[in-house]
Each structure stands twice: as C-alpha cells, then as structure tokens.
Amino acid sequence: MTLSTTETFVQLLYLAASILFILGLRDLGDAQTARRGVLLAEVGMVAAVAGTLLYGVAVTGVIVRWEWILVALLIGSAIGTGMGLWIPMTKMPERIALSHAFGGLAVGLVGVVEYLEHGGPKMSTLQVTATGLEVALGALTFTGSLMAFGKLQGFITGRPVTYPGQNASNGLLIAGTLGLIGLLVYQPGAAWAFYAVAALGVLLGVLLVLPIGGADMPVVICLLNSYAGLAAAATGFALGNNVLIICGALDGFSGFILGMMMSKAMNRSFTNVLFGAFGAEPEGK
Amino acid sequence: MSLTLIFGLYVFFLAAFTGYQVISKVPHLLHTPLMAFTNAISGISLVGSLLAAGGHYGTLSTVLGAVAVLAATINVVGGFLITDRMLRMFKKKGGTR
Incomplete structure (x- = not known):
C-alpha cells in the first residue's frame, strides 16, 4: 500500500x-x-x-464539517484556559479529576459515533472489540472521575461506602461487560449489546469509586487516567491510528505505575485502593 | 488475526513498556505534576474526536462528535496549563540550583 x-x-x-x-x-x-x-x-x-x-x-x-470542529475547538480552549488559570492551586486533585471526566466523555462519545456510523453486521472483529472496550472504559472514566471529583469536593461523602456482596456484584458487572463485548464479536450487529456495554461502563464508574475513601482519591485518579489512556489506545486500534495507540499505551501504563508508586508513598495498600474498602481496617464503621 | 492487529499490538506493547520504564524512577515531589501531565496527554483522543465530528455523518453523530471535541480540548488545554502552573511553583520554592 x-x-x-x-x-x-x-x-x-x-x-x-x-x-x-x-x-x-x-x-x-x-x-x-x-x-x-x-x-x-x-x-x-x-x-x-x-x-x-x-x-x-x-x-x-x-x-x-469544519464549522463544528472549529467552534468546538475554540469554546473548548476557552473553557480549558479558564479552568487552567483560575482554579486555585489547592484544588488541583479536583481539577485533574474533572479534566479526566471530560477526557473520558470524549472517548466514550467517539466510540458511540463509530458504532453509529460503521457499526452493524459487517464490522470487523478488531473494530467491534476495540470500540466496545473504548466505550466501556470511556464511560467508566467519565462517571468514575465525576465521583472522585464529588468525593474530593464534598458533594458525596468522602467515607468509603460499602454494602454486603459489593465485590461480588461489581465482579459480576465487570464479567457481564466483558461477556457482552464477547457477544458483539460474534454478532457485531447487536446494537442493544453495544449500548448495554456503554450503560454498564457508566454504572461501573460509580460503583467502583463508591467504596474508596476520599484520602485515596489521588491514586484513583491515576488509575482512571490509566483507563482513559487504554480507551484512547482502543480508539487507535479501531481507527488504525498509531499515534492514538502509542500515546494511549504510554498514558495507560505510566498512569498505572504512578498509581502504584503514589499508594506506596502514602503508605496505602494498592489492592485496597483497587478493590475498594475490601479488607480495610474497620475504623470507619 | 489480521496483520493490522499484529502491527497494532507491537506498537501498543512497545509503547506500554516505554511508559513503564520512563516513569519507574520518578521522585515523590513530581507525582502530582505527572498526574496532571498524563491527564493532558490522555487528551490525545482529540484526534479521534476530530475525525468523529468532521466526518460526513448524520446529525446525531456530528453533534456527539462536536461534544467530544469540546470535552477533549478542555482536557488538553486545561491539563497542560495546570501542569505548567504547578511546575512553575516548584521552581520558585526550590530556587536556582
């Protein structure tokens, strides 16, 4: 070629x-x-x-459709500049969480557009898998980051929210999401499964961050960053675009390592942050 | 498996390894700026958003794509500005070395 x-x-x-x-x-x-x-x-x-x-x-x-792109670029730059310049330095983790939410939203929407326009029975296995992962991770990053922002800002209680069977039900939801993506590989035309993946992503973002305490939010933000990167890499696979794959993988893995290093520096167990309040000291109860 | 996928996987894993290597010895002081920085570069999805918004698609896709461009631009511009602002503060605190 x-x-x-x-x-x-x-x-x-x-x-x-x-x-x-x-x-x-x-x-x-x-x-x-x-x-x-x-x-x-x-x-x-x-x-x-x-x-x-x-x-x-x-x-x-x-x-x-240049006019759409130019208008969105201009407004986005203006809002980004405002948020970059006028948010006080003490609000940094909140600011980064919010920024993540926007990033996750963007990836998720791109996935939906790809499916709307190119989806259907003829979508290749690679494309449908990549688009499914992209939408799941993008949606998860979007709501997860909003949750992290809410917890840091005090809109949502900063204490870990736990209930019986939490890990089991979350695990089931994750398995369900992967199962639906697997189903899409065999039936790329099953639009309901695609939108169910997106909905499960939205739900998982909320449920996975809920059991994690406010103090662990910086680590959570790093992890969400890692997911956003992996979602961008998935977009790269769907579009056949190497800069998206490279930058997404860089971001995905450095974000993950950074999360591990941060939890170590804060003397937190990384698995506790990953799996929520599971096995945490009962002091909060 | 298609050749495109194989090439993509090569690119993905080499970049992942690079990301790991480059980050593994970062001092604690730089953790938060790095968090902001990786957030800014995750806005690379702007590239995908531009193609989604600009394509010869239906109205719904175009609107969703334009929202994606807007959100990704906020992420990129805000992310880089914040990172730089944080790093400027370090310089003042640490003085010239």
Missing part, C-alpha cells in the same frame, strides 16, 4: 508527535527538565492535531 505525499507527511507528523510524547514523559521525571517536557508534549499535541486536520483537508470526505 503506497501513501500519497500528503498522507506520508501526516504519518510522519504522527510519528514526530509520538516521539515528542515519549521525550516529554521522560523529562517530567526530573524537576530540572520537567517544564521542557511539558513544552515537548505540547508541541507533540499540536503536531498530532495539525496532522489530523491536514489529513482532513487533503483527503476528500474525511472531514466535511
């Missing part, structure tokens, strides 16, 4: 963006170079977006 000149250029832009994300992440590991790392990743993000827009200009039919 030979690519046109523009397509080659777009792919090279994506490659450059991927390298910049890796270098940026590396620089973030040292206080001396951290700010340079942010700059590198910002350039990478601009390259990835510019590449996508260029692809839309060059190849007819890829992007036709």
Whole structure:
C-alpha cells in the first residue's frame, strides 16, 4: 500500500508527535527538565492535531464539517484556559479529576459515533472489540472521575461506602461487560449489546469509586487516567491510528505505575485502593 | 488475526513498556505534576474526536462528535496549563540550583 505525499507527511507528523510524547514523559521525571517536557508534549499535541486536520483537508470526505470542529475547538480552549488559570492551586486533585471526566466523555462519545456510523453486521472483529472496550472504559472514566471529583469536593461523602456482596456484584458487572463485548464479536450487529456495554461502563464508574475513601482519591485518579489512556489506545486500534495507540499505551501504563508508586508513598495498600474498602481496617464503621 | 492487529499490538506493547520504564524512577515531589501531565496527554483522543465530528455523518453523530471535541480540548488545554502552573511553583520554592 503506497501513501500519497500528503498522507506520508501526516504519518510522519504522527510519528514526530509520538516521539515528542515519549521525550516529554521522560523529562517530567526530573524537576530540572520537567517544564521542557511539558513544552515537548505540547508541541507533540499540536503536531498530532495539525496532522489530523491536514489529513482532513487533503483527503476528500474525511472531514466535511469544519464549522463544528472549529467552534468546538475554540469554546473548548476557552473553557480549558479558564479552568487552567483560575482554579486555585489547592484544588488541583479536583481539577485533574474533572479534566479526566471530560477526557473520558470524549472517548466514550467517539466510540458511540463509530458504532453509529460503521457499526452493524459487517464490522470487523478488531473494530467491534476495540470500540466496545473504548466505550466501556470511556464511560467508566467519565462517571468514575465525576465521583472522585464529588468525593474530593464534598458533594458525596468522602467515607468509603460499602454494602454486603459489593465485590461480588461489581465482579459480576465487570464479567457481564466483558461477556457482552464477547457477544458483539460474534454478532457485531447487536446494537442493544453495544449500548448495554456503554450503560454498564457508566454504572461501573460509580460503583467502583463508591467504596474508596476520599484520602485515596489521588491514586484513583491515576488509575482512571490509566483507563482513559487504554480507551484512547482502543480508539487507535479501531481507527488504525498509531499515534492514538502509542500515546494511549504510554498514558495507560505510566498512569498505572504512578498509581502504584503514589499508594506506596502514602503508605496505602494498592489492592485496597483497587478493590475498594475490601479488607480495610474497620475504623470507619 | 489480521496483520493490522499484529502491527497494532507491537506498537501498543512497545509503547506500554516505554511508559513503564520512563516513569519507574520518578521522585515523590513530581507525582502530582505527572498526574496532571498524563491527564493532558490522555487528551490525545482529540484526534479521534476530530475525525468523529468532521466526518460526513448524520446529525446525531456530528453533534456527539462536536461534544467530544469540546470535552477533549478542555482536557488538553486545561491539563497542560495546570501542569505548567504547578511546575512553575516548584521552581520558585526550590530556587536556582
């Protein structure tokens, strides 16, 4: 398969963006170079977006609704800037949780659009699996982050909320979600199963964060970040886009490791955070 | 299994390994900025959102896609700004070294 000149250029832009994300992440590991790392990743993000827009200009039919994109980009930048500049530094974890909720929402919606437009009996196994995972993880990240935000902000009680059989029922819901994705592989046209996966994702986000205490929220946010990354990687598999796979995998795994390191630094057991109040000291009761 | 999937899996696991390696020795001080940073780059889903919003699709898809672009842009722009703001604070506190 030979690519046109523009397509080659777009792919090279994506490659450059991927390298910049890796270098940026590396620089973030040292206080001396951290700010340079942010700059590198910002350039990478601009390259990835510019590449996508260029692809839309060059190849007819890829992007036709420019006005929608431009308006959304402008409003989003304005809100993002406002949230970035005017939220007090003491509210950082809340701010990051909220930002995650937006990220999760975006991935989930992209998954729904993919299914709406390309779904049906002819969807390939790879596409339907990737889209299913994407929607489940995106929805989970969306509501899970809103829950984390609510707990930090005090809208929802910061204490772990537990009830009998919690782990069993959550486990059942997770198994059910995976089972439905498995069903979609055999019957890609089963739209009800696809939307059930999305609904279960929304529900799981709430139920999985509910039993975790407010003090553990930073670790939860890292984990949700990891899920958002994996969802982005799944989008990459569905669309055949390598920059999404690379950046999503980077984010997915670094977020996971970071969560583990943070819980260690805070002297919390990572499994406790993962599985909620399961096995926690009975002091809260 | 298709060749596309195999290539995708190579790319995925190599990037995952890189993410693990690059992060594994980060000092405690940088945990929160790193959390904000990884949040910002998870906004890469903006690329997927742009294709969803701009495609020659029905009204419902276009609206959902546009909301996705909006949400992803908030994530990216806000995430990077926050990370940089936090890191600027460190510099003042630590002084020049």
